[in-house]
Amino acid sequence: MADVGGTMSEVSAPVRRVLLISAGASHSVALLSGNVVCSWGRGEDGQLGHGDAEDRLSPTYLSALDGHEVVSVTCGADHTTAYSESFTQVYSWGWGDFGRLGHGNSSDLFTPQPIKALHGLRIKQIACGDSHCLAVTMDGEVQSWGRNQNGQLGLGTTEDSLVPQKIQAFQGVSVKMVAAGAEHTAAVTEDGELYGWGWGRYGNLGLGDRNDRLVPEKVSTVEGVKMVKVACGWRHTISVSSSGGLYTYGWSKYGQLGHGDFEDHLTPHKLEALQENLISEISGGWRHTMALTSDGKLYGWGWNKFGQVGVGDNVDHCSPVQVKFPHEQKVVHISCGWRHTLAVTERQNVFSWGRGTNGQLGHGESIDRNIPKMIEVLSADGSGGQQIETSKVDPSTGRIWVSPSERYAVVPDETGSTQTGVSVKGNGNDASVPESDVKRIRLAE
Numbered sequence: 001m002a003d004v005g006g007t008m009s010e011v012s013a014p015v016r017r018v019l020l021i022s023a024g025a026s027h028s029v030a031l032l033s034g035n036v037v038c039s040w041g042r043g044e045d046g047q048l049g050h051g052d053a054e055d056r057l058s059p060t061y062l063s064a065l066d067g068h069e070v071v072s073v074t075c076g077a078d079h080t081t082a083y084s085e086s087f088t089q090v091y092s093w094g095w096g097d098f099g100r101l102g103h104g105n106s107s108d109l110f111t112p113q114p115i116k117a118l119h120g121l122r123i124k125q126i127a128c129g130d131s132h133c134l135a136v137t138m139d140g141e142v143q144s145w146g147r148n149q150n151g152q153l154g155l156g157t158t159e160d161s162l163v164p165q166k167i168q169a170f171q172g173v174s175v176k177m178v179a180a181g182a183e184h185t186a187a188v189t190e191d192g193e194l195y196g197w198g199w200g201r202y203g204n205l206g207l208g209d210r211n212d213r214l215v216p217e218k219v220s221t222v223e224g225v226k227m228v229k230v231a232c233g234w235r236h237t238i239s240v241s242s243s244g245g246l247y248t249y250g251w252s253k254y255g256q257l258g259h260g261d262f263e264d265h266l267t268p269h270k271l272e273a274l275q276e277n278l279i280s281e282i283s284g285g286w287r288h289t290m291a292l293t294s295d296g297k298l299y300g301w302g303w304n305k306f307g308q309v310g311v312g313d314n315v316d317h318c319s320p321v322q323v324k325f326p327h328e329q330k331v332v333h334i335s336c337g338w339r340h341t342l343a344v345t346e347r348q349n350v351f352s353w354g355r356g357t358n359g360q361l362g363h364g365e366s367i368d369r370n371i372p373k374m375i376e377v378l379s380a381d382g383s384g385g386q387q388i389e390t391s392k393v394d395p396s397t398g399r400i401w402v403s404p405s406e407r408y409a410v411v412p413d414e415t416g417s418t419q420t421g422v423s424v425k426g427n428g429n430d431a432s433v434p435e436s437d438v439k440r441i442r443l444a445e
Helices: none
Strands: 009-011 018-023 027-032 036-041 056-062 070-075 079-084 089-094 108-114 123-128 132-137 142-146 161-166 175-180 184-189 194-198 213-218 227-232 236-241 246-250 265-270 279-284 288-293 298-302 317-323 331-336 340-345 350-354 369-374 388-391
Touching: 018 340, 027 070, 070 123, 079 123, 132 175, 184 227, 184 236, 236 279, 236 288, 288 331
Parallel strands: 018 070, 018 331, 056 388, 123 175, 175 227, 227 279, 279 331
Antiparallel strands: 009 388, 018 027, 027 036, 036 056, 070 079, 079 089, 089 108, 123 132, 132 142, 142 161, 175 184, 184 194, 194 213, 227 236, 236 246, 246 265, 279 288, 288 298, 298 317, 331 340, 340 350, 350 369
16 A cells, blocks of 8 residues: 555554544544544545545554644544644545535545634534534534535525534523534533434434424423433434433434334433443444443444444344453443444453445455454554554645545445436445435536
8 A cells, every 4th residue: 555655654652542533434533642643444535634535444644634733533424524622723624515624615625624714713522424514612602514405504594504604593502512413413502401403304303203403403302301412323313311321213224223123213212221221422323323331331233234233243233232342341432433333442442343345444454344353553452553554645746625526425325236317436335325315416516
């Protein structure tokens, strides 16, 4: 594998701890101690940030963020964001269609660039969905940008926004965190209230119907229950109460709600199967869900064709199943991609499983796995981040911008079949869904 400059070197450094992991549609990103960012997996849209469109089968050091003191990273489906606290700056790169990068245009970026509209804002959290993003400031305000055909930006319109805009509906309300799905958004306030907006066909807004909402609306059916966390899958939503209870709602064709059936729920329903556990972290994939308990046990359920639930089979599960790790390691952090999953254990080891066709599992190969496998180069029991490959980006020769006319929209289909009349980019493993269900197709400008 050659990098942009034609040479490949290694980062030889002290053992580095993995602080954060984030999974996108087919790529992965990690933040290591020392403000080191690395990425791997699919690179066709520039989402890896290495200045080219090449896949990386192993974690690769993102040299373009050298000196930027990044403290958080977040993957969208085919784009990535990072935040520097000391520079009060958000960076983004990858597929730029619909303005999801926030730079005022729809062009793709192959290296990280600062979002000028957010400069100077102290950011508490960033959430990236399929084609839209949101940022919560330390003051509890929310900025949103990108695709908005169903109102997922919460701005009261269905117009895409090429730059971040403040959600005025939250005036006087302090937001704690947000979560972004394919075309819907959820939020939890500092007061523990749950909100939903955007596309609601499957009840994924939790508002008791299947209607869209163009501005945030409070979920009243959990009145009296204080929510502290929220996460979105592609078309379902997960929340955690202050008492550690887990609630799910929305689409459940593949059992991703975990209630023992395949029925949609239009309002939040408590997951009885895990009621004896305190839930500490949640993550939603395209059609699967993962939940981490306070004592370090990880449970998964939902769509499992590629082993993304991590329980040793490829059968869909409509109830939680515990994921086993070598030496019974306790898990401290998780992230679901569309068809793969990442986890960090208390022993500072990083594991991945699920779809591996673009190298998003980070094992130096392109095969699927249905049980967790340690990513050696990132793990304390491996080389501990001492020998991460690096790609040096030369801005004068690297590909920085690509116009939207060169790109095509894609949504993976579980059958792998291509629908007539819908453009598909990438390899044959990422075919589109039926035309009636595609919301991302946009004619070239």
